[in-house]
Amino acid sequence: LYVIQGKLNHSIEPDGERRAIEELQSAMISTYYHHGHIYKFPADEEFFVQTIEIDRKKFQAHIEYHLEEMPYYFYKIFADIEGVNPLFFKSNYSLDISRIIYEIESFPKNGFIRINFLGAKSLEILSAMLSQYEDDQVQDAEQNILRKSEVKRIHNIANHIDENYASFKNIDELASQFGLSKGKIQQGFQLQYQKTVNEYLVNIRLNQAIRLLQEGDKNISEIVYAVGLSSRSYFSKIFKERFKISPSAYLKSLE
Structure with a gap:
């Protein structure tokens, strides 16, 4: 998830914990297999949100990368194709993702060219989010983002x-x-x-x-x-x- 404008709250159950995602923040979210995503937006306020949804079983075949070669913090996310372990990771800030989304919004082509462009940019956004996630696994002095x-x-x-x-x-x-x-x-x-x-x-x-x-x-x-x-x-x-x-x-x- 990436909130370009406005803000929202997310939960996986109607009475579950609500987590706030503010403007220019992104979040990687994985729910239990039998749960969904519940979003709550403030009334009478404009908002603009982009989402990328990943089927991890199909994604494994797509990336052609051996899961066991991944760092464990990535492995436990992408190997969980049954949705056993929930995840909610909220980044602090990302102008880089904002730039990529602006490129998507301003891309002039349609049809087959746009489909390929969107696919490439979606992976670029995912890579930026994963970079933030990885950066948060290390000490503050070693962080680059x-x-x-x-x-x-x-x-x-x-x-x-x-x-x-x-x-x-x-x-x-x-x-x-x-x-x-x-x-x-x-x-x-x-x-x-x-x-x-x-x-x-x-x-x-x-x-x-x-x-x-x-x-x-x-x-x-x-x-x-x-x-x-x-x-x-x-x-x-x-x-x-x-x-x-x-x-x-x-x-x-x-x-």
């Missing part, structure tokens, strides 16, 4: 860069200050902003440079220093790459 609280820290890091672009030093400083590994910070920026930390920083600096040029109170050398750079030639290079015009030509056009 962003959690919801960590995504919030990515937003805080972005806000920090927005406010301190002129004095920003390096990603090591961010990792120390916000308690995230450099790898997770880069992963978060790629998922949230489709940019590396450096690309995000350069974008902020160039936007500020444009604003300062338009205000007309500083010359180019002063602006280079004001946005946190030390090389005028480097500034000219990245400015021209972004705006297809040199800073001096842009300043002259304003005049």
Whole structure:
């Protein structure tokens, strides 16, 4: 299950325990063979949910993978073709799955092409969910997938860069200050902003440079220093790459 918008509660019996699944959370759920799935949605609220249902007996033949070679935490899920052991695993957060679902929603083809595309993307979503499940089997320090609280820290890091672009030093400083590994910070920026930390920083600096040029109170050398750079030639290079015009030509056009 993946909740794109809204929220829901899930249970396997009418009077059974209800588990909440929030927006942008996914859950892998397996019920007893004689039970089903009961979903409860809030009244008068929009929701958007995607589901993938797996017949484990057919799936074993499909994947052509020996079950005994799987890690035990996967084996006990996929070998249980009779539905003997229930499972409810809720992930913390996944922008990666959200991206895949967006690709499904925006795919323009129909018919046979779409059927194959949906099959491939369904397996990609399953792989992302299994990666989260596997990541939760290890200690926090060894985890590689962003959690919801960590995504919030990515937003805080972005806000920090927005406010301190002129004095920003390096990603090591961010990792120390916000308690995230450099790898997770880069992963978060790629998922949230489709940019590396450096690309995000350069974008902020160039936007500020444009604003300062338009205000007309500083010359180019002063602006280079004001946005946190030390090389005028480097500034000219990245400015021209972004705006297809040199800073001096842009300043002259304003005049």
